[in-house]
Amino acid sequence: METFIQSIVSGILTGSLYAMIGVGLTVIFGVMRIINMAHGDMVMLGMYGSFWAFTLLKIDPFLSILIWFPAAFVLGFLTYRFLLKKIVPAGELNTLLYTAGLSLFIANTALLIWTGDYRTIKLDYAVMPLRPLGIAVPIPLAIAFGMAIVITAALYWFLVRTPTGRAIRATSQEPEAAALMGVDVDRMAVITFALGTALACGAGVLLAPSLYLYPTVGEILVAKCFVIVVLGGLGSVPGAIAGGVLLGLVESLGAVYVSVPYKDAIGFVIFLLVLLFRPSGLFGVGKS
């Protein structure tokens, strides 16, 4: 019973960060209809940002997100404006191939600059886990969980309550109708891409103290991210949140009750089944 609760807790903790990355990918997909293969590399950049701010400047990762979140927003803005803007009209498959190129380019530049060494962030306060009710909760993951919830909730509020958020959702639902209603679709695209990138980088900053970091980590993360957004229905924000938590749970329960080596495979099997039999996601809210 204790193992069960333990794996539920760690599943939810990791899942909240998966959700944050997944929300980034899904809003980008919703507005631009593009599958951003470089999304995982944005997480990787966030992780390295967190690492260097900590190693060189002694800035705590959970503070440095205040720098990296806006920086990533600018990075996303520039990426869209100078790299992607002209490609998106060329169609889904061209964009897919283009972002795959971008992904390889970012990952290999990182490999060249930072080498392939595995790095970790060692926080003083992270030595011992918290033990409420006998369940081990790693402190960095607990803080990351809290911040991921705050950021995701803020984003949700932004999308639901603010005029810009509404315009983004309108564009996501029906781009032509939104344009006819006076929504500047192009501006929404750039804001969304920047926001999605900031979420990915931000999650990377928060994840860095809990994971090993290396330049090609994005490859695995982006694959997980696809699982998340497809589970929840592509384009749906609540779906991506649910999908993220679900994947976190599947992985941690799978590691305990199925097998550790195959825990990553379970996610992909579910992914294929959902794509084949429930293409609009488990909750039937996404668009296929």
Place this chain on the structure above:
Amino acid sequence: MKKLILAGLIILLLAAPWIIAKPFFVHLMIMVLMWTVLGASWNLLGGFTGQVSFGHATFLGAGAYTMMILYLKCGLDPWYGILIGGLVAALIALPIGYICFRLRGPYFALSTLAVAEIIRLVALNWESLTAGPVGLLITTLPKVSFGGQAINWESKTPFFYIAVVITLAALWATAVISRSRLGAYLLAVREDIDSAEAVGINTVQVRVAAFSLSAFFAGLAGGFYAMYLRYIDPDAVFSIALSVEMVFIAVVGGLTTVAGPLIGAIFLVTLGETFRERFLVGHLIFYGFFMMLSIRYMPEGIWGKVRNWFTKSPNTGN
């Protein structure tokens, strides 16, 4: 005239290891040829049917492991192993194709990525068959003589000629298919899948056929790769990066053309391997960079562009 140029080029290719006998150069040519086969394999599917697969490393890995296991456990000569590896890859492609082709466009691409990851994890954990992360190693290759002379497997030249044979087979197959009825069906699927369906083409069957044929050549290349390097492990032959490299060589070289994958491989592999000699890591930076340039400025690829200059037809593209 065209045939004469082609024959001249092939003779020049066959003589190349004697003209420049430096080991690095021969190694480079072997890698270029191997990647040509992989690019051509991807082109058969991606170029002709427009279905983007991000999971072709599955077939490379299947070929590599088939050859290795047959050689190490049954003592079957590697050249038969390579051929059987191709066939095994083609067989594996059938169920994967029937499942994944129910999806279209980017969804198909994502599903192939997921299948490839599942297969990589299986190879990593099925230790009784694949030895898991430890990998498989060949210490000696069988003694064979050719024209009364024993083949020296320590030199790279014999591998070069094997690579030439596989490459010519792959490019020949592409040429034949592009002129065949199947080729026409495939292009119809690429241009408009619903119309193709409407005129009575069984689009699933046609796509699965292309997928399986494409897998066959990736399997051959995989078997060759294992024999040449004599060592494989799941991350070396099943990684996402390998799948992506194949895509890039085919796209940058020129999709739907016969020579495109060769041009793409010459260009990218030469750049990459030369860079790797000096910096050890990060050689895929060029792949990413030229992929982006290619999609942005010449989606028809290098060879597609060159061919358009020669034909000077008023309507560009196909």
